[in-house]
Amino acid sequence: xxxxxxxxxxxxxxxxxxxxxxxxxxxxxxxxxxxxxxxxxxxxxxxxxxxx
Numbered sequence: 367x368x369x370x371x372x373x374x375x376x377x378x379x380x381x382x383x384x385x386x387x388x389x390x391x392x393x394x395x396x397x398x399x400x401x402x403x404x405x406x407x408x409x410x411x412x413x414x415x416x417x418x
Contacts (some may be wrong), residue, residue: 372386376398377401384400385400385403
């Protein structure tokens with residue numbers, strides 16, 4: 367499933383930041399410029415105004 371999510375974002379050729387939000391409880395990581403974050407961490411950061 368991770369490959370599918372990454373492939374979809376990799377096909378978009380622009381300069382906007384891309385974030386893949388997953389249920390994989392991993393610390394934030396990067397895959398060729400695409401940031402992968404755990405869904406709960408991302409949701410909690412949205413309420414604080416924090417940009418992950």
